[in-house]
Amino acid sequence: MDIVKAIHSRKSIRGFKPDPVPKEVLREILDIARRTPSALNTQPWNITVVTGEVLDNIRKGNIEMLVAGAEPNPDFPSKPYEGIYRQRQVDLAIQIFKLMGITREDKAKRAEWRERGFRFFDAPAAIILSMDRSVDKLLSHLDIGAIVQTICLAALNYGLGTCIEVPGIMFPEVVRQYTPIPESNEILISIAIGYPDWDFPANKLETEREPLENLVTWCGFA
Numbered sequence: 001m002d003i004v005k006a007i008h009s010r011k012s013i014r015g016f017k018p019d020p021v022p023k024e025v026l027r028e029i030l031d032i033a034r035r036t037p038s039a040l041n042t043q044p045w046n047i048t049v050v051t052g053e054v055l056d057n058i059r060k061g062n063i064e065m066l067v068a069g070a071e072p073n074p075d076f077p078s079k080p081y082e083g084i085y086r087q088r089q090v091d092l093a094i095q096i097f098k099l100m101g102i103t104r105e106d107k108a109k110r111a112e113w114r115e116r117g118f119r120f121f122d123a124p125a126a127i128i129l130s131m132d133r134s135v136d137k138l139l140s141h142l143d144i145g146a147i148v149q150t151i152c153l154a155a156l157n158y159g160l161g162t163c164i165e166v167p168g169i170m171f172p173e174v175v176r177q178y179t180p181i182p183e184s185n186e187i188l189i190s191i192a193i194g195y196p197d198w199d200f201p202a203n204k205l206e207t208e209r210e211p212l213e214n215l216v217t218w219c220g221f222a
């Protein structure tokens with residue numbers, strides 16, 4: 001697939017067909033993605049791929065935590081977005097809820113949508129990215145971001161859809177219960193992956209981006 005076409009056609013997929021993703025396909029995607037550049041070629045990423053019973057156990061464990069009223073406690077600190085960033089977050093939620101037919105007042109449907117994230121959007125597989133806590137955080141987090149995008153783009157070549165997502169790993173103790181990810185690794189992000197269900201309403205979402213003029217400062221040009 002042409003690289004520009006791939007970048008334009010990638011979008012977050014939040015509803016999947018139940019069909020399993022063959023291990024060989026996931027292996028090929030990750031074999032491509034390992035070519036991602038990293039600071040000083042440190043390659044700080046640690047990749048854990050989960051499916052089947054292991055993934056189901058993580059989903060179940062996450063939901064049990066939610067139902068028990070546990071506060072998510074990811075391995076990384078997070079703070080609420082403010083200003084324009086908060087506005088974009090709200091705009092996204094409004095768009096998704098509209099497509100999904102979820103009204104502001106419908107607490108049950110809103111809760112169910114929240115739970116979907118903690119269930120990796122019911123994807124047949126998920127890729128969990130973690131990193132040794134001893135490495136430089138700033139540069140390594142950039143490296144992890146780079147490999148995440150490479151994985152999502154490479155997945156398109158195999159007809160797969162992805163959603164980069166946080167809720168699935170917000171209870172790291174659950175993830176560690178069912179995977180060998182050690183405490184010395186910081187669990188950073190996950191990617192839900194599978195064959196897109198194009199009838200799923202949220203998959204119809206086309207997100208906006210700021211116009212280039214608002215992003216770029218040109219210096220030294222005539």
Ligand SMILES: Cc1cc2nc3c(=O)[nH]c(=O)nc-3n(C[C@H](O)[C@H](O)[C@H](O)COP(=O)(O)O)c2cc1C
Binds near residue numbers: 010012014092163166
């Ligand atoms: C670091 C990161 C975390 C994200 N976490 C979530 C998430 O928790 N839930 C979700 O539905 N989407 C999540 N997304 C997807 C973004 O909402 C999505 O990329 C953005 O709205 C742009 O839409 P697009 O991916 O369809 O182009 C995340 C994306 C990134 C890069």
